[in-house]
Amino acid sequence: MNPFQYTRSSAATAAIQSLVREPQAHLLAGGTNLIDLIKMGVVLPDRLVDINPLPLKTIEKTANGSLRIGALATNSEVADHPLVLQDYPLLSLAINAGASPQLRNMATVGGNMMQRTRCNYFFDTAMPCNKRTPGSGCGALEGYNRMHALFGASDHCIAVNPSDMNVAMVALDAVVHIKGPKGERMIPFGEFHRLPGDRPEKDNTLERTELITAVELPAKAAAFKDHVHYLKVRDRTSYAFALVSVAAALSMDGSMISEARLAMGGVAHKPWRLPVAEAFLKGKPASETTFKQAAELAMQGAKAYQYNKFKLTLAPNAILQALKTASA
């Protein structure tokens, strides 16, 4: 690892000021992605600002009935929390589908949101990558793009967001709490990550000097708690990144779907919400025919590359299966 300076921060404002002062400073939380990237030479920070002492680990119900999860709560703490298991089981399923127990014990909610793509061309510093080195080109576009995007990609980048947690968060309409030099703000989870466009180096809309403080799950998302499923399809049955994953959450009235939430992972630069399919499912009977039609609608606009064409079949099948399991 290249050498870097280290600052232990115990206040959010101080951590933000460190970022303002030093353009090459990075925040360090669980470190499961950042330390790896530093070892690989993909990220070369001058300073790591250790935010682990910050009081951002609390998971608690708010006055309006939502669940506020501190950005430094670990993935395990969230997945095993009684209130998450009770009201938002989709989130537990998604988190436990990712990484390994050891990594989930280290990785934080904020860090999970900030994790970089697992595109091999991003990790390999001998290869061109617009995300790692803007303007150097995209190695994946004409390369071995088996893991890559179906939706919202650009000629500059076809990488996908690797997180499972993000897929559940976007499906459950989570809200992100952010603190920066100018104060605090909130944004919908679906607007946190961005599509690559011509700035693939920017994974999300967080400013460099801002800090995620919490993620809030709305009270009404608990309406889906009885009919959820997270289906992750990967090359081995555990401990691998998704080829395609589907988060499905249904609110049912008998056999009728009163409302649906659907999102996919492994198919876009951001967790990919499926609003057209959701609207179609609303008020329809839970049946294989309905689910097939929803999956077909969800795939509109999909574009495959040389080695990921199989995802055009895999993705709708995964949606169908996830909806069947969720509705059962």
Add this chain to the structure above:
Amino acid sequence: MSTIPGKEQEKPKKQPANDGVLGGSRRDFLKQSSLLSAIALTPAPIIKAAENQWDEKFADVAEKIPVTLEVNGVSHTVKVEPRVTLLDLLREELNLTGSKKGCDRGQCGACTVHVNGVRINSCLSLAVTNEGKKITTIEGLATGDQLHPMQEAFIKHDGFQCGYCTSGQIMSAVALVKEGRTQSREQISEFMSGNICRCGAYSNIVKAIQEVKNSQS
């Protein structure tokens, strides 16, 4: 505090740079003082060195931060560079080489240790972030000559071949039982998936875990 011959260990003289105040001022002092003296003494190479901020780079490399942590019940204070991982601290500074370096990227689990009772990959944890924490390594499981039940079970069920992944497997398995993730063979496999065994001793590892679980219930 234990003392290991030849290893640099001392009580912390200052706290690690807190919120940039200490770190920042020290860095600025080095920069300013060396620049001033360089101008005063004027040999050209020194001025050039100052211009290129070589002194700053040297300071970056040389900067060590004291970290105090408890390993297997013994308190240690060691000065380390910020880039030193917990795994390297254990192996290189404390001579606890039971925790293995496999992939060094959080993919194989050979480096698994417990921090405050929770299993983690020590290769992805910076030593300095473990200030004040309690670490348990494979060396800390046995009580004297009395092996931990999980160590006994691994031997009994032949839960290894080459043995390189074994300390990580055992540390993970001990945590797994504590977490209560032993309801079925499938659950054990799923929650042991962070520990790779290239010899393929998986089925015997599961048997060892089941034996320990059953002996406790």
